[in-house]
Amino acid sequence: MAENKPDNVVFIGGKPFMNYITSVVMQFTTQNANEVIIKSRGKFMNRAIDVAEVTTKRFLDRQIEIKDIKTNSEEFKSQEGRNIRVSTLEITLKRK
Amino acid sequence: MAENKPDNVVFIGGKPFMNYITSVVMQFTTQNANEVIIKSRGKFMNRAIDVAEVTTKRFLDRQIEIKDIKTNSEEFKSQEGRNIRVSTLEITLKRK
Numbered sequence: 001m002a003e004n005k006p007d008n009v010v011f012i013g014g015k016p017f018m019n020y021i022t023s024v025v026m027q028f029t030t031q032n033a034n035e036v037i038i039k040s041r042g043k044f045m046n047r048a049i050d051v052a053e054v055t056t057k058r059f060l061d062r063q064i065e066i067k068d069i070k071t072n073s074e075e076f077k078s079q080e081g082r083n084i085r086v087s088t089l090e091i092t093l094k095r096k
Numbered sequence: 097m098a099e100n101k102p103d104n105v106v107f108i109g110g111k112p113f114m115n116y117i118t119s120v121v122m123q124f125t126t127q128n129a130n131e132v133i134i135k136s137r138g139k140f141m142n143r144a145i146d147v148a149e150v151t152t153k154r155f156l157d158r159q160i161e162i163k164d165i166k167t168n169s170e171e172f173k174s175q176e177g178r179n180i181r182v183s184t185l186e187i188t189l190k191r192k
Contacts, residue, residue, distance in 0.1 A: 045142045046138070052167060053167055066167065069165040069167065071187075072149070073149045087145045
């Protein structure tokens with residue numbers, strides 16, 4: 001029997017949009033997850049929001065909802081030694 | 097004396113990034129706002145998150161913080177009559 005792991009994370013990148021929708025939906029339907037965390041950074045944060053909106057309002061309407069949205073910043077050095085800052089976004093979805 | 101209006105809204109679009117930083121910072125400093133709402137949609141949502149992160153962690157570090165983040169979806173018809181969905185993002189900043 002499938003255990004409910006607390007770490008059901010989907011990282012958003014440059015793959016086709018529907019791949020991410022499928023990942024999130026399957027975590028809830030076939031993996032029986034209670035929560036799924038959608039993680040993203042930089043230019044992919046838009047897509048993470050789209051994934052959260054489409055899964056909560058279309059694919060799993062009335063079954064899941066957004067529990068929490070958090071932003072943060074990460075700093076790192078570029079190859080030229082400059083400090084680069086990038087924003088990160090974590091959206092937690094949960095079963096209603 | 098300036099009144100604290102509840103509707104201190106900054107809409108994020110395609111202008112230079114620092115314009116939005118300046119708008120948000122000035123709402124708190126010269127306009128004496130207690131809260132500022134950063135609104136955005138579609139591809140500009142990334143930038144809205146960047147504006148929130150940079151103002152709360154750099155320009156007004158220890159003075160303001162993120163109070164709330166909300167996403168939503170808007171539907172409209174394209175010129176060809178197709179239904180288009182776009183995500184929207186509202187970030188509320190508040191004085192600490």
